[in-house]
Amino acid sequence: MSTVFECEYRGVRYAGLGIPAAGEPHTLHRVTDGQLRAALVGGGGPEALRAAVTEATETVEADLGDPELRFLPPLLPTGSNNALINGFMGTHRSKFDRDPEPDEEFTPPNYYIKGFGSWLRMPDEPLITPADPIWLLEEPEVALVYVNDDQGVPHYAGYTFGNDLNDIGLHLKNPWAWTPYAKLCETSLTPWLFPDPPPRQVTGRVVIEREGARAWEGPFSCGADSLYHRVDEMTDYLFSYPALRRPGLVNYLLLGADKATYHDGFRIEDGDRMVIDVTSHGVVLANTVQCGQADSGSA
The missing domain is CATH 3.90.850.10 (Fumarylacetoacetase-like, C-terminal domain)
Incomplete structure (x- = not known):
């Protein structure tokens, strides 16, 4: 299963799948603080985390080297x-x-x-x-x-x-x-x-x-x-x-x-x-x- 990550981009919280590669745009899905955690404890287990990311339809493209992109510890509240x-x-x-x-x-x-x-x-x-x-x-x-x-x-x-x-x-x-x-x-x-x-x-x-x-x-x-x-x-x-x-x-x-x-x-x-x-x-x-x-x- 692909890895899941959360980040802040231009002051907004996003989530993504996989591991971004430098120099390549990566799709970020807008989420709220706690959205992925709620999916996990709602009965879906770890496999629900990926679905919770892709269900977020508002997306942006960002590059790994963008200075406005900051990754977060997994599921950090x-x-x-x-x-x-x-x-x-x-x-x-x-x-x-x-x-x-x-x-x-x-x-x-x-x-x-x-x-x-x-x-x-x-x-x-x-x-x-x-x-x-x-x-x-x-x-x-x-x-x-x-x-x-x-x-x-x-x-x-x-x-x-x-x-x-x-x-x-x-x-x-x-x-x-x-x-x-x-x-x-x-x-x-x-x-x-x-x-x-x-x-x-x-x-x-x-x-x-x-x-x-x-x-x-x-x-x-x-x-x-x-x-x-x-x-x-x-x-x-x-x-x-x-x-x-x-x-x-x-x-x-x-x-x-x-x-x-x-x-x-x-x-x-x-x-x-x-x-x-x-x-x-x-x-x-x-x-x-x-x-x-x-x-x-x-x-």
């Missing part, structure tokens, strides 16, 4: 900001010394809340970190998207891909207490929503560019087959918590990352450009690191 970025840690098989047994009892992985949906950044936007990170780590991940209906029941919309940039150096100094601080770096997502079941195989490469040159490169995998935990057990357990079933809430749920630059001894620095090429799905997510300014002190 821009009016209410009733959205949450959260995720799991330590989920990949590469971080365990054995494979799980087929009938092994489920043990929930570590979990974190990273911020509001409005904190998400899109491709080519800078990702801001604290002023003096210890050791930054990019994390290419699958992000599942859920929308709660008016009764608080989560409805799965599909998946996209993200970069959960964080300060692993701070985490390692005090894993039991400082991980929430380590996660206080901005996160990026691709705007392309794949309205399909969570992917089993996702593969690609990360390239870190420094001053226009390639400074590091390595492969990654982040689909369900790469995980130690089963996706349905992770999500069922998480949504057993009432706080995550607030009516209308959109959840961006990151499934964790494989080993990458840190595990190879490479340090990401201020100004580096992180390019995540999700080769298996034809998607590229690139963002530049921007270390924030030091706090000037309390007033």
Whole structure:
């Protein structure tokens, strides 16, 4: 099924199908904030998202490079900001010394809340970190998207891909207490929503560019087959918590990352450009690191 995306063009919200190509006009369908979410929770499921786009008959043509075109995180409620970025840690098989047994009892992985949906950044936007990170780590991940209906029941919309940039150096100094601080770096997502079941195989490469040159490169995998935990057990357990079933809430749920630059001894620095090429799905997510300014002190 074609990917679905939403965007703002000349101050108006639109939706489209597929992934636009640079230099080629792409058809955008005018929608309202919440129109696609309503189609999802109205009983149609992920497959209803495509129909909701094409049912919008008012259209415009826009080019990917148009400065008035800005893509949005999938299904983001821009009016209410009733959205949450959260995720799991330590989920990949590469971080365990054995494979799980087929009938092994489920043990929930570590979990974190990273911020509001409005904190998400899109491709080519800078990702801001604290002023003096210890050791930054990019994390290419699958992000599942859920929308709660008016009764608080989560409805799965599909998946996209993200970069959960964080300060692993701070985490390692005090894993039991400082991980929430380590996660206080901005996160990026691709705007392309794949309205399909969570992917089993996702593969690609990360390239870190420094001053226009390639400074590091390595492969990654982040689909369900790469995980130690089963996706349905992770999500069922998480949504057993009432706080995550607030009516209308959109959840961006990151499934964790494989080993990458840190595990190879490479340090990401201020100004580096992180390019995540999700080769298996034809998607590229690139963002530049921007270390924030030091706090000037309390007033």
